[in-house]
Amino acid sequence: MTVPLRSVPAPAEEQRPKRSFAELVAAIYEDPRVGHETRELLLAVAYAVDLAKREDGVSPLKVARRKLGVHAGRARYDRLIANDAPRYEPPREAADWGPGGAPGCEAPRLRTYVYRPRIAVTGEPEESAVPLRPSPSPVLHAAPGFSPPAVDYRNAQGICGANSHHKVLEKDPRTGWVTAHWFCKRHKDHAERVAEQVRAQNEAAPEPIPNRGGLLPCYFKADWEQVYRHYAGKSWEPPVYGLCADDWPTPGQPLISRGRLRVVVGGIDIEEAE
Numbered sequence: 001m002t003v004p005l006r007s008v009p010a011p012a013e014e015q016r017p018k019r020s021f022a023e024l025v026a027a028i029y030e031d032p033r034v035g036h037e038t039r040e041l042l043l044a045v046a047y048a049v050d051l052a053k054r055e056d057g058v059s060p061l062k063v064a065r066r067k068l069g070v071h072a073g074r075a076r077y078d079r080l081i082a083n084d085a086p087r088y089e090p091p092r093e094a095a096d097w098g099p100g101g102a103p104g105c106e107a108p109r110l111r112t113y114v115y116r117p118r119i120a121v122t123g124e125p126e127e128s129a130v131p132l133r134p135s136p137s138p139v140l141h142a143a144p145g146f147s148p149p150a151v152d153y154r155n156a157q158g159i160c161g162a163n164s165h166h167k168v169l170e171k172d173p174r175t176g177w178v179t180a181h182w183f184c185k186r187h188k189d190h191a192e193r194v195a196e197q198v199r200a201q202n203e204a205a206p207e208p209i210p211n212r213g214g215l216l217p218c219y220f221k222a223d224w225e226q227v228y229r230h231y232a233g234k235s236w237e238p239p240v241y242g243l244c245a246d247d248w249p250t251p252g253q254p255l256i257s258r259g260r261l262r263v264v265v266g267g268i269d270i271e272e273a274e
């Protein structure tokens with residue numbers, strides 16, 4: 001089924017030199033932000049836009065979608081567009097980890113950590129136990145020649161290091177990006193103290209600056225908001241910083257200006273994903 005979302009009328013030609021197809025392809029290849037799959041997407045759209053200039057009745061995004069093929073029963077184009085939806089992705093540590101998965105407790109260590117070998121379950125001396133079968137040889141999960149560090153990391157970093165249960169998110173006052181702090185059950189008080197310390201800062205923090213996607217609008221002009229909304233799902237919202245990754249500020253750095261010689265993608269007809 002074809003759903004014509006909206007046609008974007010081509011704006012008046014800008015008084016700037018036009019970027020040739022070769023220059024556009026070179027710019028995509030030289031852009032360090034572009035990963036290999038997004039590069040494929042950008043090149044497919046570039047090719048389709050170029051084709052549409054020479055042949056009538058070509059819908060660039062439909063051509064790009066066809067060229068990118070199908071994987072696991074889904075048009076790759078649909079997934080790649082959704083991947084390019086501009087958004088902020090928090091770091092892995094900020095996810096909701098279960099016990100054991102989260103980073104170790106970062107509360108300060110007061111006493112030196114001392115390794116204590118496990119005590120035998122029976123409490124009897126090992127020699128008196130009647131072996132039912134010979135014990136397997138110990139498995140060594142380390143490279144040959146490995147020796148444990150002389151200073152345990154918990155002592156070196158002065159942290160508790162126990163399994164974490166309490167998460168406190170701290171937002172950067174400039175970027176809105178989050179840092180996760182983790183604490184064990186024994187350091188619940190510490191977690192509450194840290195949460196109180198960052199509360200005002202978190203409330204005043206700006207919307208997070210996007211750190212993913214937003215590359216299509218750097219190269220092509222179209223109603224990308226409609227397109228992203230269609231493929232990225234209902235929960236996606238356009239970032240307040242704009243859709244285009246070029247427009248996102250980096251603290252302490254000037255904005256990246258890439259000439260803004262964007263190619264106009266003609267009428268946008270988006271096919272529904274099968």
Ligand SMILES: [Zn+2]
Pocket residue numbers: 105106107160161162183184185186187
């Ligand atoms: Zn702890």
